[in-house]
Amino acid sequence: xxxxxxxxxxxxxQGVAALLPDGSQVAVxxxxxxxxxxxxxxxxxxxxxxxxxxxxxxxxxxxxVVSPVYKQAFDLTTGACLDSPDHSVAVHPVRxxxxxxxxx
Amino acid sequence: xxTRTLVVVGHGMxxxxxxxxLRAKDVDDQWRIVVFGEEARPAYDRVALSSYVDTWxxxxxxxxxxxxxDLRLGDAVVSVDRDRRVVTSASxxxxxxxxxxxxxxxxxxxxxxxxxxxxxxxxxxTIEDLDAIKATVDRSTRRIGRxxxxxxxxxxxxxxAANALRGMGVSPHVVELAPRLMPIQVDxxxxxxxxxxxxxxxxxxxxxxxxxSIELDGDRLIAKLTNGLELDLDVVVFSAGIRPRTDLxxxxxxxxxxxxxxxxxxxxxxxxxxxxxxxxxxxxxVYGLVAPGYSMAEVVADQLCGAAxxxxxxxxxxxxxxxxxxxxxxxxxxxxxxxxxxVVVNNAVAGTYSxxxxxxxxxxxxxxxxxxxxxxxxxxxxxxxxxxxxxxLEPGGSAELSLPPDAQVCSCHAVTKQTIxxxxxxGVCTDVPTIKACTKAGTGCGSCVPMLKQLLTECGVEQSxxxxxxxxxxxxELFEIVRATRITSFTELVGKHGRGRGCDICKxxxxxxxxxxxxxxxxxxxxxxxxxxxxxxxxxxxxxxxxSVVPRIPGGEITxxxxxxxxxxxxxxxxxxxxxxxxxxxxxxxxVDQLPEIWRRLVDAGFESGHAYGKALRTxxxxxGTTWCRYGVQDSVGLAIELELxxxxxxxxxxxxxxxxxxxxxxAEARGKDFGIIAxxxxxxxxVGGNGGFTPRHADLLVSDVDTESLIKYIxxxxxxxxxTADRLQRTSAWLEGLDGGLEHxxxxxxxxxxxxxxxxxxxxxxxxxxxxxxxRGVLEDPEKLARFQSFVNxxxxxxxxxxxxxxxxxxxxxxxxxxxxxx
Numbered sequence: 001x002x003x004x005x006x007x008x009x010x011x012x013x014q015g016v017a018a019l020l021p022d023g024s025q026v027a028v029x030x031x032x033x034x035x036x037x038x039x040x041x042x043x044x045x046x047x048x049x050x051x052x053x054x055x056x057x058x059x060x061x062x063x064x065v066v067s068p069v070y071k072q073a074f075d076l077t078t079g080a081c082l083d084s085p086d087h088s089v090a091v092h093p094v095r096x097x098x099x100x101x102x103x104x
Numbered sequence: 105x106x107t108r109t110l111v112v113v114g115h116g117m118x119x120x121x122x123x124x125x126l127r128a129k130d131v132d133d134q135w136r137i138v139v140f141g142e143e144a145r146p147a148y149d150r151v152a153l154s155s156y157v158d159t160w161x162x163x164x165x166x167x168x169x170x171x172x173x174d175l176r177l178g179d180a181v182v183s184v185d186r187d188r189r190v191v192t193s194a195s196x197x198x199x200x201x202x203x204x205x206x207x208x209x210x211x212x213x214x215x216x217x218x219x220x221x222x223x224x225x226x227x228x229x230t231i232e233d234l235d236a237i238k239a240t241v242d243r244s245t246r247r248i249g250r251x252x253x254x255x256x257x258x259x260x261x262x263x264x265a266a267n268a269l270r271g272m273g274v275s276p277h278v279v280e281l282a283p284r285l286m287p288i289q290v291d292x293x294x295x296x297x298x299x300x301x302x303x304x305x306x307x308x309x310x311x312x313x314x315x316x317s318i319e320l321d322g323d324r325l326i327a328k329l330t331n332g333l334e335l336d337l338d339v340v341v342f343s344a345g346i347r348p349r350t351d352l353x354x355x356x357x358x359x360x361x362x363x364x365x366x367x368x369x370x371x372x373x374x375x376x377x378x379x380x381x382x383x384x385x386x387x388x389x390v391y392g393l394v395a396p397g398y399s400m401a402e403v404v405a406d407q408l409c410g411a412a413x414x415x416x417x418x419x420x421x422x423x424x425x426x427x428x429x430x431x432x433x434x435x436x437x438x439x440x441x442x443x444x445x446x447v448v449v450n451n452a453v454a455g456t457y458s459x460x461x462x463x464x465x466x467x468x469x470x471x472x473x474x475x476x477x478x479x480x481x482x483x484x485x486x487x488x489x490x491x492x493x494x495x496x497l498e499p500g501g502s503a504e505l506s507l508p509p510d511a512q513v514c515s516c517h518a519v520t521k522q523t524i525x526x527x528x529x530x531g532v533c534t535d536v537p538t539i540k541a542c543t544k545a546g547t548g549c550g551s552c553v554p555m556l557k558q559l560l561t562e563c564g565v566e567q568s569x570x571x572x573x574x575x576x577x578x579x580x581e582l583f584e585i586v587r588a589t590r591i592t593s594f595t596e597l598v599g600k601h602g603r604g605r606g607c608d609i610c611k612x613x614x615x616x617x618x619x620x621x622x623x624x625x626x627x628x629x630x631x632x633x634x635x636x637x638x639x640x641x642x643x644x645x646x647x648x649x650x651x652s653v654v655p656r657i658p659g660g661e662i663t664x665x666x667x668x669x670x671x672x673x674x675x676x677x678x679x680x681x682x683x684x685x686x687x688x689x690x691x692x693x694x695x696v697d698q699l700p701e702i703w704r705r706l707v708d709a710g711f712e713s714g715h716a717y718g719k720a721l722r723t724x725x726x727x728x729g730t731t732w733c734r735y736g737v738q739d740s741v742g743l744a745i746e747l748e749l750x751x752x753x754x755x756x757x758x759x760x761x762x763x764x765x766x767x768x769x770x771x772a773e774a775r776g777k778d779f780g781i782i783a784x785x786x787x788x789x790x791x792v793g794g795n796g797g798f799t800p801r802h803a804d805l806l807v808s809d810v811d812t813e814s815l816i817k818y819i820x821x822x823x824x825x826x827x828x829t830a831d832r833l834q835r836t837s838a839w840l841e842g843l844d845g846g847l848e849h850x851x852x853x854x855x856x857x858x859x860x861x862x863x864x865x866x867x868x869x870x871x872x873x874x875x876x877x878x879x880x881r882g883v884l885e886d887p888e889k890l891a892r893f894q895s896f897v898n899x900x901x902x903x904x905x906x907x908x909x910x911x912x913x914x915x916x917x918x919x920x921x922x923x924x925x926x927x928x
Contacts, residue, residue: 005897013605013633016897023905028897032595032605042906048649049906053640053696056633057606060573066608068637068645073608 002103004028007096010036015052015065017041020103026092027052028101029076031063036101037076038092043067044081051089106136108202110408111191112173113181113352115141117150118381118397119207120167125405127172135408137173138199140191142180145231146170151394153234154264157271158808159789160238161768162231184354186374203376205404206354206364210346210382210392215256219318224325225340228255228265237339241272244323244338250275250306254327254337256315257344258285263426265343266307270427275306277335279327281314281344289422289433293450294475297457301429301476346392348383359385368414369407370400378404391418395515402518419515421488423474423481425848430478435471435488436461444470447497460484462492469496482555486511486521513559514545514552521559528563535560537799537841554844571832572609575602579757579832583617587828592623593630612636613832616719619755620827622875625882626718626755627889638717641893642879643699644690648907648918651699652692653679654716655706656752659726659744659764660687669709677702680915686723686761688714693916695904697895703880712878715753719833721760724748725773729766729783738783740766743812747781750816751823753876757830757839760823775803778836779819784808788815792822792850793840801837804847807855820869821854821862828865 004018010030018026025041029052041049046069054065059082064073072083081087093104110126112119123137141147148165156165179193190200212227214220226237241251251274255266258280266276278285284295285302299309313331318340320326325337348363356372359365363385370378370386381397382390391397396418406413421434439446443464450457456476462469469487474480486507487493507513509522524533524543533539539556540546546553569578575598577585582597591597594614598606606614615634619626626632626639638644643651655670670689674681677698679691694702716722724747727733729740744764754760763772764781774780780791786809794803807818830839843849852858883889894900909916 003898009897011633012630014892017895019896019899019902019905025896025904025906046647046649047906048647049904050645050649053637053645055606055608055611055636057574057608057611058604059607061604063605064607068640069647069649071608 004038004094004101004103007036007099007101010101013056015054015056017049017052025049026103027054027065028094029056029065031056031076035063036094036096037063038094038103039065039074039076039079040089040092042089043069043072044087044089045070045072106133108134109136109138109200110203110205111181111199111201112137112139112205112207113184113191114207114209114381114383115139115143115147115170115175115177116207116209116381117147117167117394118209118401119205120147120170121398122205122207122380122401122404123170123173125402126408129405129409129411138201139170139173139175140179140181140193141175141177143230144178146175146177148231150229153228153231154268154271155805156231156234157238157268158805164805165231181352184352186354186377189376201376203378203408206352206372206377206379206383207381207401208349208352208383211349212342213345213347214342215314215344217256217315217318219320219325220342222318222320222325222340224338225318225342228261228268228341228343229346234268237269237341238272240339241274251338252336253277253339253341254279254315254335255341255343257342258282258309258311259288259343259345260286260422260424260426261345262343263302265341266302267427269339269341270306274339275308277308277310277337278302279310279313279315279329281312283312285309285311286431286433289437290431290473290475291438291459293448294431294457294459294473297450297452297455297475298426298429298431301455302427305427307427346382348385348390350383359388359390361385361388361390363390370404370415371407378407380404386415389418391420393418393420393422395419398516399518419512421485421515423478423485430474430476432474432478432481432485433472434481434485435469437471437473439470441470460497462497466497467492479554482513482552483507483558485515486513486555507555513555514543514547517544517547519543519545524556524559525563528560528565533560534565535842537838540841541799553846557844571613572607574598574604574606574610577601579613579617580829582614583620583828586614586617587621592618594618594634595630606634608636609832612639612719613757615639616755616757616832620872622871625877625886625889626879627883627892632889632892641696641699642713642717642883643694644717646692646918648920649904650692650907650918651694651696652690652716653694653699653702653706654684654688654690654714655711656714656748657688657723658748658752659724659741661726661741661745666709666711669706669711673702673705676705678909678916680917684716684723687725688716688723690716693909693918695895695907696893697901697903700884700890700893704884707878707881707884713753713880715879719756719758721748721751721754721756721762723761724751725761725763725777727764727766727771729764733766735769736766736783737785738766738788740764740772740781740783743781743788744772746812747816747819750873751819753879754823754827754872756823756827758833758835760836776800777803779803779822781815787811790815790818790822793837793847795835795837799837801841803837804840806847806851817866818854821865822850824865824868825850825853825861 015027015029026038027041029037054068063076066073079089079091179195181191183192212229224240253269253274254277255262258278269276313329315327316330317328327335357365364379365385366379380400403413423432439461448459459473461471469492507521511521527533570576611634682690724744726740726744730736761777762779763774763777765772765774766783776794776796782789789808790806791803792806795801908919
């Protein structure tokens with residue numbers, strides 16, 4: 001159970017990055033419908049830790065974040081890259097308890 | 105390895121085309137090519153000669169470099185020994201040939217009018233002729249009112265010459281022996297309308313008469329016409345046709361109206377000697393148009409490569425805009441075919457005339473004439489000799505029809521519909537610019553561009569105008585929706601006019617539209633979530649996730665004190681520095697959380713955002729201009745700064761670049777920019793639609809010799825018109841290439857206000873200028889926005905552990921990131 005931040009620190013469709021105790025990073029998103037998602041922050045195509053800074057929207061109804069580097073879309077619920085089946089990023093289970101976003 | 109030698113006598117448009125065609129077809133490089141040109145300048149676009157008056161820059165007419173040929177300029181061939189197969193030039197050079205092509209062109213015909221050799225009498229054929237005409241006009245003693253000139257000849261070339269005179273501030277009289285203007289191309293009805301339209305433009309037309317004498321009266325020229333009129337003139341221009349130039353005597357037979365007599369393969373009676381273009385009499389006919397000349401060049405290139413090829417017959421169809429009036433003539437325009445029927449619609453009120461000529465059974469289209477509105481030309485010309493489409497001959501009937509595959513869509517480059525549709529269906533071409541690039545169709549006179557669009561539709565690849573899966577509208581439509589409804593948020597727009605939650609295509613496009621219409625700070629409220637990578641943090645993201653910072657340096661002018669500040673900031677934050685191509689300085693390697701600290705220092709020192717991250721005005725580059733330069737004619741730096749400060753922060757469909765050059769030497773490279781300004785003795789020339797990068801394009805001249813106030817007015821209108829109508833990520837060059845009616849239409853909208861929107865465009869720009877505020881200052885003054893510039897939400901201030909640097913040439917550069925396993 002790792003607390004990340006207060007839910008109030010998140011803005012809809014505007015991701016943030018969080019540093020985990022092991023030195024890795026997650027990108028945390030609040031979508032327009034109010035749900036919270038967390039993915040690895042590292043973009044597998046560039047190696048840069050930037051996914052939190054991508055545009056959040058939907059593709060065919062699936063919520064996605066688009067990498068700000070080379071613009072591949074990643075499904076926020078599965079981590080699958082929708083532009084390249086060979087790539088994906090890890091999804092972190094996440095919940096909101098007492099107004100705090102936690103990785104479970 | 106070249107084993108044979110081709111000598112080309114004459115370096116004009118047709119000779120130039122021959123070399124291009126042979127180089128393209130001679131894949132084994134069999135031919136060495138030697139070209140002799142009498143003139144000292146390389147071949148240029150004589151068809152566009154009247155446009156020389158706009159800029160007086162000969163290089164604007166250049167045809168492009170002649171590659172793969174030994175070009176000997178300023179050295180005419182003076183004799184040919186056909187037995188030995190050797191030519192001798194004026195300089196004494198002797199070159200042996202295996203094949204000889206005569207492309208000596210023509211000379212203007214000057215009717216034997218007494219006084220035709222007086223000073224102030226000119227012909228209209230070369231750049232030098234125009235220079236001489238201008239010198240006469242400049243020397244003229246008339247100081248009151250406009251200068252007056254006479255053009256003898258009311259054909260196509262005569263009207264071009266009249267247009268050139270107008271461009272020099274001369275009011276022309278056009279004198280034509282035939283009873284109407286353009287007697288070859290246009291009939292009486294069309295010519296009547298043409299006369300009425302051009303006479304509104306300060307031309308006086310005298311038909312059915314000619315000059316009986318020209319006399320000197322002091323330093324004036326007095327022309328007496330056979331109808332009794334006397335004209336008091338500053339200048340006289342003869343433009344009464346051409347004569348083939350055959351003064352190089354090879355002992356070869358000439359045609360009935362002059363010209364080296366050739367067969368349908370362009371071969372003279374000597375099998376090693378060809379003649380092409382205006383010096384050739386092909387089976388007895390001399391053509392004074394460039395298109396048949398180009399066909400002959402292609403035929404000879406084929407022959408030289410061993411292909412049997414014959415002259416396909418000339419398409420003498422013409423479409424042009426003379427003095428702003430559309431005139432087109434195609435096929436059997438004068439209904440000389442036996443039994444031919446004519447369908448004429450003469451609308452004197454609208455100022456349009458159209459005549460279609462059909463076969464006696466009304467089934468086959470034979471030709472036609474269009475004056476005032478030639479928009480149907482692109483569709484009608486390829487149908488000549490083919491079935492008349494249903495409905496075409498009905499009153500008000502227009503051509504909702506499909507061309508047969510073998511119809512020639514582009515007659516300048518002989519491209520058939522099949523060639524174009526094949527390229528479209530193969531997926532090679534998806535829009536007009538790509539069709540132009542891969543088939544050459546539409547790159548000549550441009551009259552077939554509307555047809556290219558139709559072919560895209562016909563092939564079913566006319567791209568859906570839908571911006572993305574979330575909107576069925578094009579960017580231009582969304583712009584109008586937002587403008588009309590005053591919607592200020594993406595959520596409202598997508599809710600009312602789209603679906604879903606948007607994506608990386610529509611969100612930045614909508615952000616740009618909202619910003620163009622002035623909706624506060626680009627990171628205000630929901631807008632922050634719409635911005636693409638760079639706009640999101642007002643800096644340019646680099647490969648390792650760090651950012652680069654570019655402060656605005658208007659016109660590239662900067663004080664030593666400000667240079668020192670930039671140096672100190674770079675030193676203190678360990679930033680890599682590089683001078684950009686836009687005359688400013690880029691500072692690389694800043695992390696997200698450093699950006700506000702860096703900008704606080706820069707803003708305190710008087711810098712502001714340079715928008716290097718935005719689809720917005722980047723820089724207005726300049727040369728040093730009159731302030732320092734010995735050659736400058738205007739203050740280019742002053743204007744560049746004024747323009748950069750006026751348009752800074754202006755959001756547009758794509759980035760905008762500009763430059764101002766202080767003289768015709770063009771050191772600022774303004775013609776490679778979206779809008780470029782070049783100083784003249786009298787003011788400024790404005791060029792638009794230029795581009796460097798992936799598809800370089802020289803900008804087109806929009807207006808010339810305007811004062812600064814008018815210049816800014818035209819740029820305001822141009823930019824706003826572009827912002828409202830372009831597609832997403834479409835630079836001005838591609839936008840202009842795809843614009844219906846092209847540059848001419850743009851000029852009508854921007855200069856003549858044909859749509860009546862100029863006041864609105866100017867008001868929109870005035871609002872932009874009024875509302876401008878520095879985006880970075882806006883961030884620094886707003887804690888809410890500042891809070892977004894942090895590396896980690898749970899560990900503010902902690903540097904991103906994935907970012908590391910090494911040193912190269914004394915500066916910090918990124919350590920390349922391992923891909924993709926870095927995460928584990």
